[in-house]
Amino acid sequence: MIVTRSRLHEVRFKRAVDNYLAARCYPFKALVAFSGTVEDGPRKYTEAGMNGFPEARTAKTFERPEYRFLICANKFQTGFDQPLLHTMYVDKKLGGVNAVQTLSRLNRTHAEKKGTMVLDFANEADEIKAAFEPYYETTLLSEATDPNLLYEVMTRLRAFPVYADTDVNAFAAVYFNPKVSQDRLYAVLAPAVERFKELARDERHDFRGQLTDYVRLYGFLSQVLTFADADLEKLYVFARHLRRLLPPDKDELPIEVQQNIDMESYRIQQTGSGRIALERKAGVIDPVGTKGRYGLAPEEVEALSRIIAELNDRFGLNLGPDHEVTLGHMMEKLDDDAALEAAARVNTRENVRLTFDHKVESVIQEIVETNFDLYKRITDDPAFGETLKNLLFDQYVRGHRDAEELIKRGESKSLEFKSTLRWSLKEDRRDDKGVTHATLKTVAAFLNTDGGDLLLGVADDGSIVGIERDQLENDDKFMRHLAQVVRNGMGDRAGTCIDPKTQIAQGKTVCVVSCQRSPEPVFLKWKGIEATPEGDFFVRQGPGTIKLSPDSAKEYIRTRFGPLASQL
Numbered sequence: 001m002i003v004t005r006s007r008l009h010e011v012r013f014k015r016a017v018d019n020y021l022a023a024r025c026y027p028f029k030a031l032v033a034f035s036g037t038v039e040d041g042p043r044k045y046t047e048a049g050m051n052g053f054p055e056a057r058t059a060k061t062f063e064r065p066e067y068r069f070l071i072c073a074n075k076f077q078t079g080f081d082q083p084l085l086h087t088m089y090v091d092k093k094l095g096g097v098n099a100v101q102t103l104s105r106l107n108r109t110h111a112e113k114k115g116t117m118v119l120d121f122a123n124e125a126d127e128i129k130a131a132f133e134p135y136y137e138t139t140l141l142s143e144a145t146d147p148n149l150l151y152e153v154m155t156r157l158r159a160f161p162v163y164a165d166t167d168v169n170a171f172a173a174v175y176f177n178p179k180v181s182q183d184r185l186y187a188v189l190a191p192a193v194e195r196f197k198e199l200a201r202d203e204r205h206d207f208r209g210q211l212t213d214y215v216r217l218y219g220f221l222s223q224v225l226t227f228a229d230a231d232l233e234k235l236y237v238f239a240r241h242l243r244r245l246l247p248p249d250k251d252e253l254p255i256e257v258q259q260n261i262d263m264e265s266y267r268i269q270q271t272g273s274g275r276i277a278l279e280r281k282a283g284v285i286d287p288v289g290t291k292g293r294y295g296l297a298p299e300e301v302e303a304l305s306r307i308i309a310e311l312n313d314r315f316g317l318n319l320g321p322d323h324e325v326t327l328g329h330m331m332e333k334l335d336d337d338a339a340l341e342a343a344a345r346v347n348t349r350e351n352v353r354l355t356f357d358h359k360v361e362s363v364i365q366e367i368v369e370t371n372f373d374l375y376k377r378i379t380d381d382p383a384f385g386e387t388l389k390n391l392l393f394d395q396y397v398r399g400h401r402d403a404e405e406l407i408k409r410g411e412s413k414s415l416e417f418k419s420t421l422r423w424s425l426k427e428d429r430r431d432d433k434g435v436t437h438a439t440l441k442t443v444a445a446f447l448n449t450d451g452g453d454l455l456l457g458v459a460d461d462g463s464i465v466g467i468e469r470d471q472l473e474n475d476d477k478f479m480r481h482l483a484q485v486v487r488n489g490m491g492d493r494a495g496t497c498i499d500p501k502t503q504i505a506q507g508k509t510v511c512v513v514s515c516q517r518s519p520e521p522v523f524l525k526w527k528g529i530e531a532t533p534e535g536d537f538f539v540r541q542g543p544g545t546i547k548l549s550p551d552s553a554k555e556y557i558r559t560r561f562g563p564l565a566s567q568l
Contacts, residue, residue, distance in 0.1 A: 002071045002089045003102060005122075007034040007332075009091070011045045013071045030069035033058055033076040035335040035399070036304070036328065056402055056503060074332040076105075081338070083108040090120040099123070099131035147221055150232055153214045160199070160207045163192040163238070165231075171241070172234040178542035183552045185241060186559070193245050208246055211239050219354045245559070304328055306496075307391045315384055319374075326371040327392070333363045334396055344400035349414045349451055356393050394451070394516035398499040401453055403510045407462050411543045414452035416442050419465045421456055421482060421511075430471070432485075433527045440489045444524045445538040445545040446515035447490075447497050448560070452540065456482075456500075456511040466508030475502045475509060482511070489526045494518065521557045 002017075004010050010032050017030045031051050038045045047055045062070055062082065070076065070085075073092070085106050094102055106116040120128070157163075171188045174180045196204060218236045227233065304327050308319050334340060334356075343355040368375045378385040411417055418439050424431040439456065446452035457467040472478045479500055487495040500513040523535030530536045537553035538545050548556055 001076075001085055001087075001105060002069060003092050003094075004071060004073050005092045007036075007038045007073050008040060010034050010071050010073050011038050011040050011050070014050055017069055017071065027066060028068040029066050030071060031058055031062055031067055033070060033072045035075055035332055054501070054503060055399070074336045076336070080105055081108060083110040083113070085116075086113055087117045087119070090118060091122055093122050094131070095127065096131055099128055103128070147225060147227075150214065150217055150221065153210055153217065154232075154235060156210050157207070157214065157235075157239075160203065160210075162195045162199070162207060163242075167192055168231075168234050168238045171238045175237050175241075178544060180541075181546065181552065182539060182541060182548065182556055186245070186555070189238075189242050189245055192242055193247070196246055204246075208243070211243050211246075215240050215243060219351075220358075223351060223354065303395050304331070307388075307395065310391065311384070311388065314387065315381075323371065323374055326367055326374055329370075330360075330363045330367065331392065331395065333366070334359060334392070335399070340396075341400055344397060345402040346405040346409065348409075348412055349397065349453070352397065353393060356396065357389065360389055360392060390517070394514075397451075397516075398501075398514040401512050401514055403455060403458075403503040403505045403512050406453060406455060406512070407458060407464070407505065410462065411460070413540050413542055414446070414450065415455070416452065416543070416545075417455045417458040417460055417462065418442065419457070419459045419469070421467070421470050421478070421485075423470045425465070425469065433529070436485055437489075437524075437526045437529055440485065440524055440526055441536070441538045441547070442545050443486060443498060443513065443515055444490055444494075444522050444536075445540045447494060447518035447522045448538060448556075449517070449540040451515050451517040454513040454515065456513060457508065458505075458510055464506050464508050464510060467502070467511050468509060478502075478511065482513070489524050490522050493520070494522045497522075519561075521553075521561055 002013055004013055014030055014032045021028055021030070032047055033055075034047050036046070047058065051058060051061070053061065059076070059080065059082070061067060063084065082105070085108065088103065088106055090102075103118060106118070167188075171185070174184050174188050196207065199207065215236065218232060221227075222233075222236075304324050307327060308324050311317060312319055337359055340355055340359050344352045347355075364375065364378055378388060406415060407417070409415060419425055420435055421439055422430055422432050422436050424435050439454070442454050446454065457465050457469070459465050467475070467478050470478060470481075472481055479502070482500055483495060483498075486498060497516045497518050498513055499516075500511050502509050502511050504510075521537065523537055524530065525535040532550060537548050537550075537556075539548060539556065540546075
């Protein structure tokens with residue numbers, strides 16, 4: 001392993017190592033591991049482009065005998081478990097736990113590995129010794145999280161006259177019934193919301209806090225413990241949904257308004273001045289016509305630039321290149337976290353988010369010295385901080401979903417399989433209307449709910465069909481066709497909320513379409529199938545997709561997107 005100082009150094013090391021191996025006719029190859037795109041002069045480099053295969057396969061490919069060198073900067077510097085690693089070349093300053101984690105990549109045992117070696121060009125022996133000493137013998141966790149706290153919080157919640165066990169059981173009966181519509185969930189919760197409104201102001205504040213504590217604590221503990229008490233799970237789903245419907249205190253603006261109208265962040269900025277002079281002459285307009293060919297939309301802006309642009313537009317800011325660099329470093333830290341990657345590869349989006357929130361808080365603390373302006377804005381402005389975390393989470397999940405691991409989990413509220421995009425396997429013919437509509441309504445439902453992953457080329461039973469069955473010339477044509485039908489059916493803005501990537505699973509190509517939660521309602525109009533002029537509104541319910549009636553859709557939009565959105 002060659003540990004370099006930056007992603008740019010990685011690119012240059014890779015080119016140098018490749019040239020060296022080729023000049024001496026060695027039968028070995030080198031790999032790189034980094035996130036995003038690196039610019040070196042006029043050229044742009046990615047991990048997949050330099051390695052010649054998708055980045056999800058880098059770790060596995062390194063096990064092949066011809067690949068003897070792995071060049072990294074942050075990614076794989078920690079959390080990479082590979083017993084074949086023997087020697088490490090270090091050209092980067094290391095310190096503290098980062099030094100321990102990096103050098104410890106070599107300590108995995110292998111039957112044919114008799115020792116290890118580190119060739120360090122950047123650090124002193126005393127510095128490495130000081131970094132290792134606190135961890136040399138025993139490192140203790142000050143205190144474990146007590147699962148019994150759940151029962152304590154449950155007892156405190158029951159002391160409020162807001163709900164009874166019968167309310168929790170009634171909601172669970174509706175929630176776990178896949179045939180029940182979304183509006184029935186809100187109807188069951190309505191009495192509890194009314195009782196909450198009757199509480200005194202300080203009691204409402206206390207109840208809301210206890211409810212939040214229970215949701216967060218159960219969400220964390222359920223990842224590592226199996227609870228035999230079903231009442232805990234019932235209260236969890238009840239509390240999670242009830243919390244969303246509780247009205248804010250009267251001296252505060254509703255959260256929907258706070259998220260959409262932030263007067264403190266608005267600015268007035270003159271962009272130009274002058275007169276608009278009109279020339280006095282007859283005007284000419286062209287008749288209505290058609291286009292011979294509709295080209296694809298312009299290439300998507302780089303992910304971090306898109307995040308910066310969205311934050312600037314939403315909060316009236318002037319975040320620039322320095323902030324984009326900081327976000328890049330934050331994403332690299334998250335990308336390099338092995339525990340987070342393991343969770344993202346196999347878990348539902350909801351469970352991944354719990355782990356992500358914990359990890360991203362640590363990463364935010366690390367920028368206090370390098371970009372205090374961004375740190376202060378994240379910590380002082382809850383709306384900005386939450387929006388940034390949502391954007392970073394969506395970006396992270398897009399690059400860390402493994403098709404084979406997802407298939408093992410089976411379909412769920414945030415995961416669905418579709419055999420093809422446009423080809424009817426039953427009739428063995430192209431069906432752009434019915435088959436494509438089935439895919440699009442799933443995408444629309446994910447965007448309108450909490451996001452999710454759609455696997456194209458996988459049958460309902462988990463067997464791999466492959467996107468080759470859609471009979472498009474290559475993967476690139478498939479991806480372009482998918483992007484085009486999404487834009488045609490749901491609009492350009494909806495198209496920015498999906499990120500499709502192809503992966504090889506059992507020798508066949510599968511397309512993993514990561515769908516983020518849309519910031520606005522998404523309606524689907526497709527080849528006259530829609531029942532209303534504005535289009536059909538789909539949401540996820542359990543492991544399936546349902547279409548809401550216009551009245552139910554309006555109420556759902558008001559609750560999910562805010563009262564302003566329901567008037568659109």
